[in-house]
Amino acid sequence: MNTTEVEQQVLDAAEALFYEHGVQAVGMDRIRSASGVSLKRLYQCFPSKDTLVEACLRRRDRRWRGALADHVELRPADRDRPLAVFDWLYEWFTEPDFRGCAFINAFGEMGTGSPAVVDAVRDHKAEVRGYLLGLVRAAGAEAPERLADQLAVLVDGAITTAAITGEPDAACRARDAAAVLLAPAG
Amino acid sequence: MNTTEVEQQVLDAAEALFYEHGVQAVGMDRIRSASGVSLKRLYQCFPSKDTLVEACLRRRDRRWRGALADHVELRPADRDRPLAVFDWLYEWFTEPDFRGCAFINAFGEMGTGSPAVVDAVRDHKAEVRGYLLGLVRAAGAEAPERLADQLAVLVDGAITTAAITGEPDAACRARDAAAVLLAPAG
DNA sequence: TAGCCTAGAGAACGAACGTTCTCTTCGCTA
DNA sequence: TAGCGAAGAGAACGTTCGTTCTCTAGGCTA
Secondary structure, three states: OOOHHHHHHHHHHHHHHHHHHOOOOOHHHHHHHHOOOOHHHHHHHHOOOHHHHHHHHHHHHHHHHHHHHHEEEEEHHHHHHHHHHHHHHHHHHHHOOOOOOHHHHHHHHHHOOOHHHHHHHHHHHHHHHHHHHHHHHOOOOHHHHHHHHHHHHHHHHHHHHHHHHHHHHHHHHHHHHHHHHOOOOO | OOOOHHHHHHHHHHHHHHHHHHHOOOOHHHHHHHHHOOHHHHHHHHHOHHHHHHHHHHHHHHHHHHHHHHHOOOOOOOOHHHHHHHHHHHHHHOOOOOOOOHHHHHHHHHHOHHHHHHHHHHHHHHHHHHHHHHHHHOOOOOOHHHHHHHHHHHHHHHHHHHHOOOOOOHHHHHHHHHHHOOOOOO
């Protein structure tokens, strides 16, 4: 089997297990069983658990932002697109295995002690914030930098609130708030 | 030494260690060393690590909300009080050991697998949301239920954003957003 | 002083962790 | 067919985990 195929298989299994149970609660043996890749090959692809965690996060970042962009760009009008972010969040929140933001979870769990993971989390949040900035700029909003920061706060707040309450409605509340912020003059 | 004194000593040490390093990364031996309480006494007070974690969260909930309320109630005018929440958050974010929301961190780390912890986290968030509802009601805002939800999302988003970026400014952005939501007519 | 309860110090337990090593099998080349 | 390198299966390594147990010391009552 191809090396990149094996890597994807490992990343698939590891990402799902890490997301569901947390990083520390999942051992390498369990990733071996779930992926069907032997420990030897596993450590050939990822020389330590830390690098595997970071690789999971970086791949998830690309996939997550890709899926968000795909959904947002279905809206033809630039003015609708910032709000479409929250519609996409709502759909995500209703998925049965939704368990919050993998990056926030990893940050809270690893925090100090794993600089590579912290970097991956920071990079993800910076990329998301940059994407939101592009959306509000294209929408012609005033003070786009500040608005992008506010939308980023609403996105993170909606994710954590939805995860903890178990209700996807947080996306609607955040969307309502975003609509007010986008059109302050009413 | 009094039993409640010992319990407080254990909770002090455990809460600080859990918050700094995460729950799973801190062993009972480390809590023994930090608190100066023997393992025997420790297990007499808290029959398992899980109950200790839950006790830490429940005590922290009371302290956290108490400190918030103390700060907010310095404002004489009801209309200023919802925004004072975000001023208090800013001060919290600038503390050197700030590392995000202990409840969100615990939820992300334990998630499935510890119902008692999940309950404590849900209860905390519900209490905070209820407190915000009281504030916006006293401020005479329209649609207080929806507004309380929105402020709760802003609070959680500000906490996580500040933790990950390492900058307390998220509190200011959230405060600006809250001000717009509180006075939609301009 | 003698006996008893409590508590401290820390060893001990079985399990699980991340990581490495051994043994075997198998496909390839000469 | 003989020999070689790669890889799978899983045992083994040393460590750490949550929890319990042992041993000892010291303060109480009679």
